[in-house]
Amino acid sequence: MSTDMGGMDVVLRHVTKAFGSVVAVNDLTLEIPRGLFLSLLGPSGCGKTTTLRLIAGFEQPSGGDVFIQGRRVNLVPVYRRDFSMVFQNFALFPHMTVANNVAFGLRMRRVPPRERDTRVQEALALVHLAGFEDRYPKQLSGGQQQRVALARAIVVRPTVLLLDEPLGSLDKKLREEMQVELRQLQRAIGITAVFVTHDQEEALTLSDRVAIMNGGRIEQMGTPRELYEHPATDFVANFLGVSNIFEGRVIARQEDGAARIAIGPVQLSIGWEPGLEPGAPVRVAVRPEKIRLGLPDEPGGLPASLRHVVYLGATTHFYLEGPDGASLVVHVQNVSPDTGLWAPGDWVSCHLEPRSVFVLRKR
């Protein structure tokens, strides 16, 4: 049964997965268009790996439907779904050579031997492992094993490529190299990829879109920039980078459509959103690099006292205590030598850039 899903390679509709009394995935709806590199990002236990395994078929949904290329696959067993997967620990078959590992999927699909060999060669060349055909996995380094796993997954030309924290066991430098290679490969082949990670930097580096998950739900999905600059909820604001959170009140709706809000003694105009009625309380967040520190008597800023200063070469991090005892973090690039003049105990004023103030919706 196939339905036109509008170019969506993978669709999850109201999918729920419970293990006994633990709900790992809670009423999740997700649409992934063809050729997209999507990362599922979140802390451990948020349900990202379970979601991946639901797409693969290693888990059956307790509720809802999973579609791959328009076909409902709830009851289709793993080995009949059109996808392939790269595992965290590579899962290379130790008793087979590199060539046989890569050829395995083609064997299962009954590809004739000659074509099989050609495609294996191509795949190994793509991952820069030409000539490694007769080696065994235990003779390879971590990075090489990872590339064999990748070759094995792409040689079968699947619809969807699933990756379960594949770079987790590599060291930093290797990981960064592999991230670049992976992305280039995905773009070159044009395959749809779903990538699970808990490393936000990795997700932001690799993806077209990121879905941040928490407690079995998607908190927010969007481009890396959208998520960082305009987090929708507390969780997203705090998961990606650091945020300073302020409680304020809406004063009025301006003629130009903006909303006038007050945070302590400071008033600013920010973009209006539904829910910002005059008199209503509002929670906003500002990124540490978007606050400017000024002298204590400079008007238009929030007063704060400096608690702790950390010099990091390119930037200086200031830890402050705001008006109602709230902790604030400000990152300043060490452009001007003046930043070295402030010391703990000093009073400063914090100036918020209105365009960088975003409203938080509590979950």
Add this chain to the structure above:
Amino acid sequence: MRHTSWTLRIVTLLSLVIILGPIAIVILVSFSPSDFFAFPPRGLSLRWYYEFFHIASMRGAYLLSLEIALIASVLATALGTLAALFLARRRGAVVGLLNALFLSPLVFPTIIIGVALLLFYRRIGMPILPGLVLAHVLIGTPYCIRSVLASLQAFDVSLEEAGQSLGASPLRTLFLITLPCIRPGLLSGWLFAFIVSFGELNTALFLTGPGVTTLPIEIFAYLQFQGSQLVIAAASTLQVCLVILLVVSIERLVGLGSIVRSR
């Protein structure tokens, strides 16, 4: 501390002597040139080995023991592998019960198994040889289960998942991926079942019969009723040699330490 460690070393050495000594004596005796045993030995001779191969009942018992051990160990490995595959990754009260059931012949007094099977076989008219083979299958299966389970527990599930993600059905995954990877467990289980069957006494006591004797039972009968005992030494040494051969094989394949640890 040095004093303590010397005591420990002496006790260990003495223990090894009293454990291995009797076997060493038997081997020594088998080369005795004379009719009776003289210590220290007055020379070496292979006469008892010639005699062993000349006595039809002895030779026959040895061959039959080999035959039974071969068939029983293969069947035990098959059943044990199936059971281990089932038990490996499941939890629950039923699984715990089955686990206990399948491993119980290890701690169950084998003499009672012998008696029970004797009665049972009489009731259903089971012929002697198959009955004995099946008894040895029962006794050997737990060893195979333990061995295969140990291998399965070290085997990474994601390898099976990888196989399935590449399009292999559960059956193909089993044969192409799982079984090759747990080969050490399969082989060592098979060897254990073989050795256990070959030396088994307590069920063979009741289940052997006219024309169907195993080597241990033949040796036992000789010790009880026959005078010429030294041919026993030769028969025994041959069994010991077989065991040594098989133990070395297991060690080469798997490394005994890993199997013993699961006790």
Add this chain to the structure above:
Amino acid sequence: MEWLTRFLRMRWAAVLVLPPLLFFLAFFVGPLIYLFFVSVHDVSQVEMYGTRLTVENYVRIAGDPFYLFIIRRTLTAGLAVSGLSLLIGYPVALSMVRMSPSRRSLLFILLLFPLMVSNVIRAYGWIAILGRRGVINNVLSDAGLIQAPLLLMYSLETVVVGLLTILLPYMIICLVNALLTVDRNLEEAAQALGAGPARTFFYVTLPLSTPGIASGLLMVFLLTLSAYVTVQLLGGAQSKMLVSLVYDSVMTFVWPRAAALAFVLLAISLAVTTLMLKGIRPQRVQGKG
């Protein structure tokens, strides 16, 4: 339609577990049930067993002083063998734990190897040592220390010694496995708190090894109960044990009585197992008690 996938997956599980399960039911559980069934029937001259349900076979055993004497002797021997194997085996296990892994593997092989040699051969080894024309008598008479050969065989002591040396490897292996799981850090922590080697052993190492002690004692005791050939060869007619009676009984073909005797042996095994586990309580260490 979810039930369909669940049904298909269960079919797989059934394919795996049914053959061994059916085999065990047919050739293990079934015969045992049948044995009990026979034991609670009266004796018959013509058939295997009579038609009347009765516990008279068990009553006979319980009331017969001879049986009770043999049972007492069996328990004594069992306790002696297990106790001695623990006393001797523990120091060996301790030294094995402190060895390098390769040395330890070698010792494992040396201990495993005799376990695979048939018991009849190991008993024969003791006959060759203790017999009238065995090693000891040969050496002593050659040296002129004795005139007539010593009678070292056919006593309870001989049986105990024989069984001890045959079953000692089981005990050692159980203990070594348990001791290997004792975290070295715990011993070091005790020493850092001021406990010397002896106190560390008694307060830390020994208690933590109780699972190994329990399984070793149990294994050795149960194997002693079942060791017909060794008892027969080394003990002779003077030192019969319960297992000998079972064998003799079976050879008379009086099935109900033989069956009852077999179950008495089984009952004793279960009783001792329960008592030992209750007494030593290895679950405390395993984290379940």
